[in-house]
Every structure is written in structure tokens, then in C-alpha cells.
Amino acid sequence: MMVRKDDLGLSLSLNSTEIQQQQSSSSLQLNLMPSSVSASPFMVQKSSWNEVFGSSDRGTDMYRNETRSFLRGIDVNRMPSNVDCEEEAGVSSPNSTLSSVSGKRSEREILNCEDNEIERACSRGISDEEDGENCRKKLRLSKDQSAILEDSFKEHNTLNPKQKQALAKQLNLRPRQVEVWFQNRRARTKLKQTEVDCEYLKRCCENLTDENRRLQKEVQELRALKLSPQFYMHMTPPTTLTMCPSCERVAVSSSSNGSAAPSTVATTTSAVTPVVPHQHRGLPWATAPVHHRPFDVLHHPRS
DNA sequence: CCAGCCGCCAGGTTTACCTCA
DNA sequence: AATGAGGTAAACCTGGCGGCT
Secondary structure: OOOOHHHHOHHHHHHHHHHHHHHHHHOOOOOOOHHHHOHHHHHHHHHHHHHHHOOOOOOOHHHHHHHHHHHHHOOOOOOOOOOOOHHHHHOOOHHHHHHOOOOOHHHHHHHHHHHHHHHHHHHHOOOHHHOOOOOOOOOOOOHHHHHHHHHHHHHOOOOOHHHHHHHHHHHOOOHHHHHHHHHHHHHHHHHHHHHHHHHHHHHHHHHHHHHHHHHHHHHHHHHHHHHOHHHHHOOOOOEEEEEOOOOOOEEEEEOOOOOOOHHHHHHOOOOEEEOOOOOOOOOHHHHOOOOOOOOHHHHOOOO
């Protein structure tokens, strides 16, 4: 049975992620911290999940024993004739623990070979004759399996051992497969999120570049006007600048704005019009935090 | 307090499978 | 129909971290 990626439900969940991101983007709330990509929500969900199940993923011996006895009671991807692989099934992620210990890798590889055989037999019903000597035979999850995994992932993107076991039993997969699927799914989510963030940042950069270009052009025009006041006398300025004499912040307003009368500006040799100190009404600096430069002490002697 | 062990996860890689030109 | 390129996803590897003993 062929399974298209569209059938796996991945696109659905990723789109929902994208939608969420776009919603946040539209409201200009982009969390640029790398951890926002995955870590934060994962950790939040993980904690809530642990709250629900009342235990962390760190299995105590008691918990491991419980899991093993639980395993003994169910038939999770086990062919009747197969060796007892509860250790692999009950304690997840054998790779990291075994790979770091010398002499255990071959053991794990053997387990993987056995698992693959089991896996193939269980998930696809392939006969033993089709099992080649290649241990790393992959198989695609069925549509239903992927859908259930996706639903589970939407609910919580990390699993504790109990949940992993239950899900594996439900899907007729090995717990290791469920674990790997969740790991890969988290990686895919993060990758997608990173792409969305990157796209948003690109747009922000473009907007800022345009704004910068526009302001540079305006600065050039103003400098030209300042150097040639006679020339300025015969033309209306593109914009009117008003400067706060106390904090020296400059507000830009259109020439039609009544806050700075063109006649007043025309009588001066500069387009910068002083205003009464700190009587900002509706000007940009009125709401912006004022960061006085060190020499502002000269303008604002302490009383 | 420290060391060793264990389990989990993130990030990266490998590889089987699938689609399409 | 055959085939090679490219994409996707399952499986794997490695290193780090935290909890436990």
C-alpha cells in the first residue's frame, strides 16, 4: 500500500503550525529566540503531560518493573517464536545508552535486526522469505497509524514510557518505533517553524531596508536644502522637521501638517523648527522613551 | 560531593522507499 | 516498461543533560 505524504497528516499539522505562526506574525509578535522554535512549547507541553501522568520520563526501577510486567501482558509486535526482547521494548532509546558502551553495539544491532524482522512481519505482513540479510529495512507506516500518531502528537509532542507503550500497543508497533516517530516529528516541526521564522525575518529585513532607503534619501534632500537656502526659499520642503531643543529628537511631519507652519519654516534658514521644550503633543517622541545623551546635562541643568 | 549509570532528547546522518520526468 | 534524480521519512548515531544510586 502506498502512502503519500499528504496522507500522513503531516501537512495538516504543519499547516496549522504555519497558521499559528502567521497569526503571530500578523500581530508582529515574533519570538526570535531559537528556543521558541521548539523548545518552549515542547517543554510546556511536556510538563503538563507529566502533570497529567504524574511522573517524569525518568523511569525509576519500580516504574521499569511496572513497564516490563505491563509488557508481558500484551503482545506488542512480537512474533510468537521470537526471542524475549522486553528490555528493548520496555526501556526505550537503546541507541544512546548502548552505543556509548563498548561491546554492546553488536548486541544492539542484533536486536535491531530482530526488531526489523518483527517490524516487517507485524506492520506489513511480509513473509520471512522476503527478509533479506539487510538489517535496516524500513517500512512506511500505514495511513491509520500515521493519523493516530499525528493526533497523539497534537495532544502532546513528547511521550512518557506509559504513553509510548499504550500507543505502540494501539498501533501494533514497537515502542521504539513510536519513540523514533516522535523524535522525527519534533524535528520536522522545528524545521518547518524555522522556515516560517526565516521567511518572516526576511520580510522584516526587506521592510527595514526600504525604510532605511527612504530615510537616507530624505536626509540627502535635507542636507541639500541646508547647503542652499536660497534654493530652499523657492520650494516647499518635502517634509517638515521639528526638533525638541531639550532632547534634540527630531519629528518628521508632512508639509501640510499644521503643527509646523510652512511660513514659519520659510522664514528660517533651516527646515528644523525649534519648539517649546517638552511640550510634545502627538509627536513621535512624545511616546518614545527619551534617552538623553550625556551632554544633555547642558540643556537640562539639574535644579 | 563525586562518579557511574540510565533514560531522554536534539541535531545530524544514513538509507529504504516513493514519485516523477 | 525501465531508470535515474530528487524528496521524504524511518531508523540510526552522537553528544549533552538531568536524575538516581
